[in-house]
Amino acid sequence: MKHHHELYPMLSVEEALEQVLAMFHPLEAEHVPLLEALGRVLAEDIIAIGDIPPHANTAMDGYAMQAADLRNAGPESPKRLRVIENLAAGYLAAERVTPGTAIRIMTGAPLPEGADAVIPFEATQQDGEWVDCFAEMPLGANIRPAGEDIHAGERPLTRGARIRPQEVGMLAALGYGEVAVFRRPRVAVLATGDELVAVNAPLLPGKIRNSNSYSNAAQVLQYGGIPLMLGIAQDTVNDLTAKIHAGLAQGADLLITSGGVSVGDFDVVKKVLAAEGEISFWRVRMKPGKPLAFGRITAEVNGAQRTVPVLGMPGNPVSTMVSFELFARPAILTMLGLTDIHKPTFEAILDQEIPRKDARRHYVRVHITRGADGLHATPTGDQGSGILSSMVRANGLAIIPEEWTHAPAGARVQAFLFEQ
Secondary structure (H helix, E strand, C coil): CCCHHHHCCEECHHHHHHHHHCCCCCCCEEEEEHHHHCCCEECCCECCCCCECCCCEECCCEEEECHHHHCCCECCECEEEEEEEEECCCCCCCCCCCCCEEEEECCCCECCCCCCEEEEHHHEEEECCEEEECCCCCCCCCEECCCCCECCCCCCECCCCECCHHHHHHHHHCCCCEEEEECCCEEEEEEECCCEECCCCCCCCCCEECCHHHHHHHHHHHCCCEEEEEEEECCCHHHHHHHHHHHHHCCCCEEEEECCCCCCCCCHHHHHHHHHEEEEEEEECEECCCEEEEEEEEEEECCEEEEEEEEEECCCHHHHHHHHHHHHHHHHHHHCCCCCCCCCCEEEEECCCEECCCCCEEEEEEEEEEECCEEEEEECCCCCCCCHHHHHCCCEEEEECCCCCEECCCCEEEEEECCC
């Protein structure tokens, strides 16, 4: 007879993630006002319909003139030009620059007709309607040509680009008051277990507060999703089924549960998930966070069938947060329209030994700092999967490979930051 745990396949993190991501794709596009697009992902290519800048303009305050007039000009032999107009930025010159004349011009002003160079103020001295120029200027000096930044017909931004402040500026320069972005995923967050009470409820004997829903919902927000707080499901088929249906009715694109998936747990979560859809239960070769359930749930919502992916994570607070980082985060980023969904990792030096007990990949809570010899990762205390304070003290995770029997102090390991 097989032992209970042998019913569940043991997968590597990569194998589990590959199966998870196969169920996700970018969500549909929606148009939002430009500032609301910050942090979102473009769902359309942006093609410039005009040049930026739209006209040749001056790069500094000075005088627009013809370069030929300043040939051989110098500190001891200035060339004198007649000033025929003062021009501010945002206005077109009324006069045309001709030989022997100049137009006083401010940075960003359109280049007057006839001018082919600009001499800066510091190389001149004005005397009434005349200006003395104390330097030669080559053709095109201090002039920014039309289309220097973007030419009409160019594609400065492409579908799939994350919109940062600089992309917002480019979109504004191109005349976009609103823009098409991928819709933010709605992620339903459900904690399971009779031992849980709401954060503001009396803490009766044997009970603990529901922290997982809040840490997971905060992670959803951090990575660009919209959390739907489903609260706590008791360990009954009816209550858990009702909570799951409530999440689907609210339009969830992903359902995340915490608790009830490990081998020794009550089998209510397993029973309900299996009854409501197609769910695989796995053991993932990682620490913390070995038990994982993944699949899809189908239910009738407002007369129509809806199928939603579900990710069932362990109940321990550190396990559920680490599992979220590894599996829910890339799923959310995929739905947001991003293709670069993997955590950027870097090499860091372990400051303390990490003893090993099994052949799982260990994600160690660390505080990462920069030293003279590179980045250092200092473990933040007890690595038990219930020790949330060690997460609070950490700013990232160091990765100890499966094949290592232990990680000595001074070992170089890969690590990543929570904030990225």
